Amino acid sequence: MSQSLTDALADIRALLLSPQLTRAVAAGRQRGRTPSVARAQLRPVTLRAGTHLQIVTTDGTRPLTRNVAPGPPAEAAVDELLAEPFGNWHVETTDSTVQLRVTKKGAAQLHRSTADRAATAPAGHDRAKQYLLDPDDPLFTAIGASAAKRRQVDAFLRALAATLPDPLPTGPLRVVDLGCGNAYLTFAAYRYLVDAGAEPVVTGVDVRTDQRRRNTALAAELGYADQVTFVAGTIEQAVVDPPPDLVLALHACDTATDDALARAVAWQARWVLAAPCCHHDIAAQLRRQPAPHPYGPLVSAGILRERFADVLTDTLRATLLRAAGYRVDVVEFIDSQHTPRNLLLRARRGGVPDSPAHQRAYAELVDQWNVTPRLQTLLAAGTTSGDTRPPATAVS
Ligand SMILES: C[S@@+](CC[C@H](N)C(=O)[O-])C[C@H]1O[C@@H](n2cnc3c(N)ncnc32)[C@H](O)[C@@H]1O
Numbered sequence: 001m002s003q004s005l006t007d008a009l010a011d012i013r014a015l016l017l018s019p020q021l022t023r024a025v026a027a028g029r030q031r032g033r034t035p036s037v038a039r040a041q042l043r044p045v046t047l048r049a050g051t052h053l054q055i056v057t058t059d060g061t062r063p064l065t066r067n068v069a070p071g072p073p074a075e076a077a078v079d080e081l082l083a084e085p086f087g088n089w090h091v092e093t094t095d096s097t098v099q100l101r102v103t104k105k106g107a108a109q110l111h112r113s114t115a116d117r118a119a120t121a122p123a124g125h126d127r128a129k130q131y132l133l134d135p136d137d138p139l140f141t142a143i144g145a146s147a148a149k150r151r152q153v154d155a156f157l158r159a160l161a162a163t164l165p166d167p168l169p170t171g172p173l174r175v176v177d178l179g180c181g182n183a184y185l186t187f188a189a190y191r192y193l194v195d196a197g198a199e200p201v202v203t204g205v206d207v208r209t210d211q212r213r214r215n216t217a218l219a220a221e222l223g224y225a226d227q228v229t230f231v232a233g234t235i236e237q238a239v240v241d242p243p244p245d246l247v248l249a250l251h252a253c254d255t256a257t258d259d260a261l262a263r264a265v266a267w268q269a270r271w272v273l274a275a276p277c278c279h280h281d282i283a284a285q286l287r288r289q290p291a292p293h294p295y296g297p298l299v300s301a302g303i304l305r306e307r308f309a310d311v312l313t314d315t316l317r318a319t320l321l322r323a324a325g326y327r328v329d330v331v332e333f334i335d336s337q338h339t340p341r342n343l344l345l346r347a348r349r350g351g352v353p354d355s356p357a358h359q360r361a362y363a364e365l366v367d368q369w370n371v372t373p374r375l376q377t378l379l380a381a382g383t384t385s386g387d388t389r390p391p392a393t394a395v396s
Pocket of ligand 1: 178179180181182183184185205206207208233234235236249250251252253256259277
C-alpha cells in the first residue's frame with residue numbers, strides 16, 4: 001500500500017514504542033541520501049531497572065549498543081532514528097509484521113501482515129536464534145512455502161550469511177536466483193539481506209511464464225515490486241542487466257545447474273551458491289561405456305553408478321570453477337533427513353593462485369572417465385551470455 005512517508009513513519013513510530021514490539025531493523029538508504037549509520041536494530045530487553053529499548057547501530061564496521069529507558073528517552077531515540085534517511089524499516093510485533101520501503105520517488109510502501117500465531121516474546125527470541133528467518137514469519141505464509149521448504153531456505157540463507165563478507169558491501173547488492181520456481185528463496189534472500197543491512201536488488205529467473213506472473217504479483221503484494229523482479233526465460237539466455245554480484249541456484253534441475261554456473265562465470269559474479277538437483281547427464285554418459293581400469297566395480301550396480309555420477313559431476317563442477325578463478329567449498333547445507341539434495345557448491349571469485357593445476361586435474365579426470373560435462377562445453381564455447389561484463393576465461 002502506497003502512502004505519504006510522514007504518515008508511514010508515524011505508524012512505524014507507534015509500533016516501535018508499543019509494548020508489543022519484538023524486533024525492528026532499519027537499513028538501506030533513500031535515493032541520494034545516506035543515513036549516519038548503516039543499520040539500526042531495536043528490541044525490548046529486560047533489565048533490573050525494568051524493560052528498556054535496546055538499540056544497536058552499526059556504521060558498517062562495528063556495532064554500538066545502548067539501552068534506553070521507556071518514556072521520553074525512548075521516544076527521543078526513536079525519533080532520531082526515524083529522521084535518518086533509511087530506505088527500509090522492518091518491524092515485528094507479537095501480532096504483526098510491518099515492512100516500510102521508501103520508493104525512488106520518496107513515497108512510502110507499507111506492507112502489513114498479521115502473524116497467524118499468538119507469539120510471545122520469549123518464544124520469539126528462542127526461534128530467532130534457531131532460524132535466520134522465523135519459519136512462522138508471515139512472509140512464508142504469503143508465498144505458500146511448506147515447512148520442509150522453509151527449513152531448506154533457512155539453511156541456504158545460513159550458508160549465504162557465512163559466504164558474504166562482514167560487513168556487507170555498501171550500495172546495491174545485485175542478486176539473481178536462477179531456476180527460482182515459486183521464488184521461496186528469492187523472497188527470503190531479499191528479506192534476509194535487507195534485515196542484514198544490505199541493499200539487495202533481486203531478480204528471479206525461471207523458464208515458466210506462469211511463475212513470472214505469479215511471483216511478480218506476489219512481489220507487488222509484499223511491497224517489494226521495485227527491488228524484487230522476475231524474468232521468464234532460460235538460465236542460459238535470460239537478460240539480467242546489470243550483471244549480478246551474487247548468483248543463487250537452489251535445485252535447478254539436472255544441467256540447469258551447469259547453465260547457472262556458466263552464467264555466473266560469464267558474469268564474473270563475486271559469490272555463487274548452487275545446490276544441485278538431479279544429475280542425469282554424466283550418469284547417462286557413464287552408462288554408455290566401460291569404466292576405466294580398475295574402477296569397473298564403482299559403477300557396476302545402477303545405484304552405485306548414480307551415486308558415483310553425482311560425486312563425479314559435482315567434483316568436475318567444483319574443479320571447473322576453481323580453474324575459472326573461484327575459491328570453492330563443497331559442503332552439506334542441510335541435514336540429509338530434510339532433503340537428499342543437500343550438497344552446496346559455494347564459490348567466491350578471486351584468490352586462486354594455481355589455476356593450471358586445477359586445469360590439469362580436471363583434464364585427467366574427464367580423460368580417464370571419457371565424459372564431457374555440460375559446464376565444460378558451455379565454458380569452452382563461451383556461448384553463455386555475460387550481458388555487459390566481458391567474458392571470463394574459458395576452460396577447455
Ligand atoms: C526443482 S525447481 C526448484 C525451484 C526453486 N529454486 C526452489 O528450490 O524452490 C526447478 C525450477 O527450475 C526451473 N528450470 C529448470 N531448468 C531451467 C532452465 N534451463 N532455465 C530456467 N529455468 C529452469 C523449473 O521451471 C523449476 O521452476
